[in-house]
Amino acid sequence: MAEHFIAVENLKMWFPVQQDFIEGLFSHQREFVRAVDGVSFHIDRGEVFGLAGESGSGKTTTGRLILRLLEPTGGRIDFDGRDITHLSEAAMRPLRRRMQVIFQDPNASLNPRMTIGKAVGHALEIHNVAHGDKAKERVLEMLTRMGLTPPDRYYRLYPHQISGGQRQRVVMARALILRPDFLVADEPIAMADVSVRAMLLDLLRRLKDDFHLTYLFITHDLATAKYICDRIAVMYLGQIVEIGSVDQVYSNPLHPYTQALLAAVPVPDPKFRRTAPIPKGEIPNPIHPPSGCRFHARCAYARERCRTEQPLLLPVEGEPGHFVSCHMFGENGWKPVAQEVQI
Numbered sequence: 001m002a003e004h005f006i007a008v009e010n011l012k013m014w015f016p017v018q019q020d021f022i023e024g025l026f027s028h029q030r031e032f033v034r035a036v037d038g039v040s041f042h043i044d045r046g047e048v049f050g051l052a053g054e055s056g057s058g059k060t061t062t063g064r065l066i067l068r069l070l071e072p073t074g075g076r077i078d079f080d081g082r083d084i085t086h087l088s089e090a091a092m093r094p095l096r097r098r099m100q101v102i103f104q105d106p107n108a109s110l111n112p113r114m115t116i117g118k119a120v121g122h123a124l125e126i127h128n129v130a131h132g133d134k135a136k137e138r139v140l141e142m143l144t145r146m147g148l149t150p151p152d153r154y155y156r157l158y159p160h161q162i163s164g165g166q167r168q169r170v171v172m173a174r175a176l177i178l179r180p181d182f183l184v185a186d187e188p189i190a191m192a193d194v195s196v197r198a199m200l201l202d203l204l205r206r207l208k209d210d211f212h213l214t215y216l217f218i219t220h221d222l223a224t225a226k227y228i229c230d231r232i233a234v235m236y237l238g239q240i241v242e243i244g245s246v247d248q249v250y251s252n253p254l255h256p257y258t259q260a261l262l263a264a265v266p267v268p269d270p271k272f273r274r275t276a277p278i279p280k281g282e283i284p285n286p287i288h289p290p291s292g293c294r295f296h297a298r299c300a301y302a303r304e305r306c307r308t309e310q311p312l313l314l315p316v317e318g319e320p321g322h323f324v325s326c327h328m329f330g331e332n333g334w335k336p337v338a339q340e341v342q343i
């Protein structure tokens, strides 16, 4: 693979469906949830790469695969020029310091019985980086960088004694205490109050520059992604349907699903009228994904070919780096209605 900081090729994660004893006796074929099904992309050093899509699109599983928290069913993951797809846990250990994650729910991420000082400093002890006063010094410095001041006070508090936004800052401090260079931010502001979301996003941007970080930013909210990402991939039912720079995807969204996601973003203008049709129904069952284009059952533009033939992710003419997976784009001059998007 070409030299990118992160490169993912044809990545797959199929989870076996649990069967009970009777089902197992009579069924000849094992069934799988195809959470991630042939995903390829790269992330360059210093870039913020967004993965967007509805719940169930496979974006969180993709993040976990890159962190090697899951063993992939197929495909390849390169990290900083090294194939890490099947590294043993022992071989992964030194790399774990370099790749960290911020989960969506700070309440579930923090042990309620651990003080903030202990929670943030724990990784320093585990990885044998610093102990005692030295570790405390580093934790206090990190809390200050997160805006949790005076740090001595926060050091002694427990998670239930601070607000939700402050808890998310603690989670960020814990992720950064080992000075990683790659961070998976999985819906990092989704649980925060609207009033503090912009502040957390600004903090994430500042931390990226201060710590020379590269982000995989996972979100269902395209307005947030536009604010922070350099490039973005839109996922649907385990596959990427469109990928490009933020400018390309927001100013010229081509896949009907991307258009629908953008149409769902609230616009603070009562005169604004939407032109992209909202897709019908729910995301289909990933155990039996639809034949052909996986989006066809919900797509207002579906034709016969869409039901039988899976579209490839192909480059968009005249837009380097912009790819879309839709049969109809460009065919006989037909193109899904590109709506005006105002975010």
Ligand code: SF4
Residues within 6 Å of the ligand: 255, 256, 257, 293, 294, 295, 296, 297, 299, 300, 301, 302, 303, 306, 311, 325, 326, 327, 328, 329
């Ligand atoms: Fe819709 Fe067909 Fe394009 Fe799929 S390939 S998005 S069904 S038009």
